[in-house]
Amino acid sequence: xxxxxxxxxxxxxxYNLISMTLAVMGGAFIFFLASMKRIxxxxxxxxxxxxxxxxxxxxxxxxxxGSFESAATMLEGGGYAFATEAFNDAYRYVDWIxxxxxxxxxxxxxxxxxDDVRRKFIAKMSVAAFxxxxxxxxxxxxxxxxxxLLWGTLSxxxxxxxxxxxxxxxxxxxxxxxDRVKVLMRNTRLLILATWGVYPIAYLAPVMGFxxxxxxxxxxxxxxxADMTAKAGYGVMIYSIARQKTVEEGGVTERVEVATGGAAAxxx
Amino acid sequence: xxxxxxxxxxxxxxYNLISMTLAVMGGAFIFFLASMKRIxxxxxxxxxxxxxxxxxxxxxxxxxxGSFESAATMLEGGGYAFATEAFNDAYRYVDWIxxxxxxxxxxxxxxxxxDDVRRKFIAKMSVAAFxxxxxxxxxxxxxxxxxxLLWGTLSxxxxxxxxxxxxxxxxxxxxxxxDRVKVLMRNTRLLILATWGVYPIAYLAPVMGFxxxxxxxxxxxxxxxADMTAKAGYGVMIYSIARQKTVEEGGVTERVEVATGGAAAxxx
Numbered sequence: 001x002x003x004x005x006x007x008x009x010x011x012x013x014x015y016n017l018i019s020m021t022l023a024v025m026g027g028a029f030i031f032f033l034a035s036m037k038r039i040x041x042x043x044x045x046x047x048x049x050x051x052x053x054x055x056x057x058x059x060x061x062x063x064x065x066g067s068f069e070s071a072a073t074m075l076e077g078g079g080y081a082f083a084t085e086a087f088n089d090a091y092r093y094v095d096w097i098x099x100x101x102x103x104x105x106x107x108x109x110x111x112x113x114x115d116d117v118r119r120k121f122i123a124k125m126s127v128a129a130f131x132x133x134x135x136x137x138x139x140x141x142x143x144x145x146x147x148x149l150l151w152g153t154l155s156x157x158x159x160x161x162x163x164x165x166x167x168x169x170x171x172x173x174x175x176x177x178x179d180r181v182k183v184l185m186r187n188t189r190l191l192i193l194a195t196w197g198v199y200p201i202a203y204l205a206p207v208m209g210f211x212x213x214x215x216x217x218x219x220x221x222x223x224x225x226a227d228m229t230a231k232a233g234y235g236v237m238i239y240s241i242a243r244q245k246t247v248e249e250g251g252v253t254e255r256v257e258v259a260t261g262g263a264a265a266x267x268x
Numbered sequence: 269x270x271x272x273x274x275x276x277x278x279x280x281x282x283y284n285l286i287s288m289t290l291a292v293m294g295g296a297f298i299f300f301l302a303s304m305k306r307i308x309x310x311x312x313x314x315x316x317x318x319x320x321x322x323x324x325x326x327x328x329x330x331x332x333x334g335s336f337e338s339a340a341t342m343l344e345g346g347g348y349a350f351a352t353e354a355f356n357d358a359y360r361y362v363d364w365i366x367x368x369x370x371x372x373x374x375x376x377x378x379x380x381x382x383d384d385v386r387r388k389f390i391a392k393m394s395v396a397a398f399x400x401x402x403x404x405x406x407x408x409x410x411x412x413x414x415x416x417l418l419w420g421t422l423s424x425x426x427x428x429x430x431x432x433x434x435x436x437x438x439x440x441x442x443x444x445x446x447d448r449v450k451v452l453m454r455n456t457r458l459l460i461l462a463t464w465g466v467y468p469i470a471y472l473a474p475v476m477g478f479x480x481x482x483x484x485x486x487x488x489x490x491x492x493x494a495d496m497t498a499k500a501g502y503g504v505m506i507y508s509i510a511r512q513k514t515v516e517e518g519g520v521t522e523r524v525e526v527a528t529g530g531a532a533a534x535x536x
Binding site: 023256258 | 301304309310312313316317319320321323324327328331353354356358359361362363365366522523524525526527
């Protein structure tokens with residue numbers, strides 16, 4: 001079993017960042033659920049999906065935390081022995097398989113696509129997301145540089161396709177929205193591009209000359225920061241769009257139907 | 269590995285105070301969520317943020333509790349051997365990195381800043397809070413007095429800036445509020461000043477002549493008391509402001525859209 005040595009600083013950085021990501025996902029979950037009533041019903045679906053995404057990610061970070069803890073053993077002379085094979089990084093891939101299609105769904109819901117456009121978009125995006133993640137995993141666990149590059153390249157094709165469709169569809173959806181909503185949507189688009197760009201960079205850490213402990217640190221720090229932003233931060237952006245639309249609709253309103261006229265009997 | 273000896277009294281004081289803080293955060297979480305419906309929708313955002321803050325702090329105190337427990341070993345002759353390196357104090361810093369900007373957001377939301385003022389304020393405060401905490405951490409884990417003082421001084425600059433902006437912005441926001449709300453806002457401002465002042469004092473414990481076990485006690489007791497007040501207590505103050513505003517608005521009102529027509533609209 002391969003074992004690498006982490007300095008106390010390297011160990012603590014990863015350890016605390018995994019815990020921080022778990023805390024952020026939990027906090028975001030509470031925020032999305034509690035904020036539901038501050039937006040009009042018709043925009044709430046995207047908030048529900050946001051809550052589901054961060055709950056699933058929170059679960060996986062709880063598992064990753066446990067896995068990281070049990071793979072590390074404190075050394076007598078300081079630092080940690082880390083059994084890389086005992087650390088299950090597949091939790092991340094399982095998480096992405098579930099949550100990345102949901103991130104697309106969340107976006108579509110807040111963008112108010114027409115029914116037929118929406119169905120096509122979700123189908124295309126889900127297939128692309130699945131291919132992207134499934135093709136990336138063999139490269140993540142590969143030990144040879146050529147395998148990392150091969151699977152990385154294959155995974156990049158659906159990834160670029162996904163970003164391209166996202167970019168152009170958001171561009172189309174923006175038309176007809178108020179100026180404030182437009183700004184928020186453009187910012188969301190930039191946030192997606194910036195955070196999603198971190199994943200391939202972290203993925204490539206082993207072939208960019210980083211080795212052993214350093215590669216582990218770059219990979220884990222990159223994934224944690226990207227997950228926090230791409231899930232919780234992105235969810236907050238989606239919330240801002242939904243909230244702004246609600247404000248423009250005159251605030252949260254409840255529809256009440258009142259029976260008038262002769263037939264006034266209202267069944268319970 | 270550095271080990272210090274705690275008397276049973278010192279150990280129990282920290283142990284029980286960490287547990288107490290965890291209980292207070294949990295209780296505050298329930299209070300903020302359950303009280304939501306007693307204030308008008310437009311003031312609820314600050315309550316939601318309060319709930320998120322104490323939930324995240326509760327999570328961290330749960331981790332701190334576990335970490336403290338596993339770092340202490342009961343000695344045959346009474347008292348405890350405490351492995352300082354096994355006690356992860358970074359949980360506190362991670363917690364502050366997330367929650368201090370949220371405490372600012374919470375305040376801004378209840379103060380009803382105008383949109384552009386609010387955005388600027390949050391941006392300024394978040395940067396200052398991040399710098400304050402990030403610059404403080406190296407000093408917290410430093411072993412030499414000069415390093416503690418250097419990082420402490422660097423961290424104090426954004427800290428003072430933050431307090432100054434807070435103080436003056438609250439002063440401006442107070443104008444135009446009712447007398448009762450004014451009093452509550454002034455008290456909140458004093459509470460911030462009083463509790464936030466505890467953090468640097470606790471931080472300086474190791475250089476104020478406190479050593480080993482005593483330094484640990486001063487640090488942990490100070491942080492626990494400050495966290496309870498600055499998060500749960502502060503949240504209750506924010507709640508009081510939101511509730512007072514609701515009362516002045518004539519109680520909780522819901523916006524209702526009424527659908528009427530010639531033919532009786534009968535609900536299902």
